Amino acid sequence: MVAIQIDSLTRRFGDVTAVDGLDLEVRRGEVYGFLGPNGAGKSTTINMLLGFTPPTSGTATVLGHDIVDDSLAIRQATGVLPEDFGMYDRLTARKHVQFAIDTKGATNDPDALLERVGLQEAADRKAGGFSTGMKQRVALAMALVGEPELLILDEPSSGLDPNGAREMRQIILEEVDRGATVFFSSHIMEQVEAICDRVGIMRDGQLVAEDTIDSLKDQFDAESRLVLTVDAVPDGTLSSLRSMASVSDAQVSGHDIVVSLRDSDQKAAIINAVEERGVKITDITSKEPSLEELFAALTTSDSGRLENTNSAEVNA
Numbered sequence: 001m002v003a004i005q006i007d008s009l010t011r012r013f014g015d016v017t018a019v020d021g022l023d024l025e026v027r028r029g030e031v032y033g034f035l036g037p038n039g040a041g042k043s044t045t046i047n048m049l050l051g052f053t054p055p056t057s058g059t060a061t062v063l064g065h066d067i068v069d070d071s072l073a074i075r076q077a078t079g080v081l082p083e084d085f086g087m088y089d090r091l092t093a094r095k096h097v098q099f100a101i102d103t104k105g106a107t108n109d110p111d112a113l114l115e116r117v118g119l120q121e122a123a124d125r126k127a128g129g130f131s132t133g134m135k136q137r138v139a140l141a142m143a144l145v146g147e148p149e150l151l152i153l154d155e156p157s158s159g160l161d162p163n164g165a166r167e168m169r170q171i172i173l174e175e176v177d178r179g180a181t182v183f184f185s186s187h188i189m190e191q192v193e194a195i196c197d198r199v200g201i202m203r204d205g206q207l208v209a210e211d212t213i214d215s216l217k218d219q220f221d222a223e224s225r226l227v228l229t230v231d232a233v234p235d236g237t238l239s240s241l242r243s244m245a246s247v248s249d250a251q252v253s254g255h256d257i258v259v260s261l262r263d264s265d266q267k268a269a270i271i272n273a274v275e276e277r278g279v280k281i282t283d284i285t286s287k288e289p290s291l292e293e294l295f296a297a298l299t300t301s302d303s304g305r306l307e308n309t310n311s312a313e314v315n316a
């Protein structure tokens with residue numbers, strides 16, 4: 001069952017190709033994280049899906065509706081949190097939500113929705129005085145109206161404080177539990193890692209990677225790291241580690257030897273090799289690469305492989 005089906009979708013703005021022959025499929029019931037650096041084409045894609053921006057070529061359907069011929073039906077069936085959400089300064093938070101309820105012909109209680117997004121106290125205040133995060137919460141309450149089958153959220157956590165971001169995550173998971181599909185763009189990798197079933201990574205209008213986070217890490221030879229805290233590092237230790245086939249790099253950082261592994265099953269052999277040099281190991285930790293590193297590798301390097309270990313981060 002498919003919630004979003006995108007085929008060869010392209011959008012040009014003059015000389016700029018914002019979205020370039022995109023093929024993508026979002027299954028019903030999944031949380032799909034749509035990632036990419038600034039200008040990669042995420043918002044343009046979302047705007048095309050919602051009928052706000054017509055495609056230059058290609059096709060797409062959302063919940064079975066064509067994005068060009070049937071965009072009204074898409075917006076009716078979808079909960080949308082757009083990137084630039086314009087609010088009416090003189091209307092209260094409750095009036096905004098009531099407006100969304102009336103537009104959709106839904107029967108939600110606006111106060112219950114405002115309570116869900118943590119804005120019950122501000123229900124009667126005019127939106128003109130709201131902070132960015134408060135506006136974002138109103139927009140989310142509006143997106144939740146009518147228990148939509150699909151939520152399309154463009155940067156849902158932008159402007160939210162850490163508590164707000166956690167609450168947003170919680171709400172997304174609750175929505176998925178009731179059967180909704182969630183398609184959202186984000187720059188916050190922790191958030192993505194915590195809730196996404198699959199991610200798609202955009203770069204220059206094209207999808208450069210798509211899979212579960214675990215599979216992406218495997219596919220791109222993501223290295224895991226072994227951190228050995230030691231009493232001292234005798235001469236030659238690093239070069240002997242670097243000569244091992246399973247090791248791609250070894251560095252010293254303070255009292256740590258940080259070993260990047262090509263083969264994460266070889267940790268014991270590395271520990272033995274260090275101990276054989278008479279080194280006393282006082283602590284051992286291992287660290288899998290983060291989505292953040294994977295993202296950086298896919299969107300900044302030419303090779304699409306992970307770059308060197310960041311020893312400062314290992315020590316943190």
Ligand SMILES: Nc1ncnc2c1ncn2[C@@H]1O[C@H](COP(=O)(O)OP(=O)(O)OP(=O)(O)O)[C@@H](O)[C@H]1O
Pocket residue numbers: 013016017018036037038039040041042043044045
């Ligand atoms: N209305 C427009 N007119 C001209 N160029 C545009 C327009 N909208 C987007 N672009 C260009 O298309 C490219 C993709 O922009 P888009 O906003 O889709 O990226 P994004 O991935 O959403 O970025 P961000 O993470 O910064 O929101 C950029 O080069 C942008 O300047």
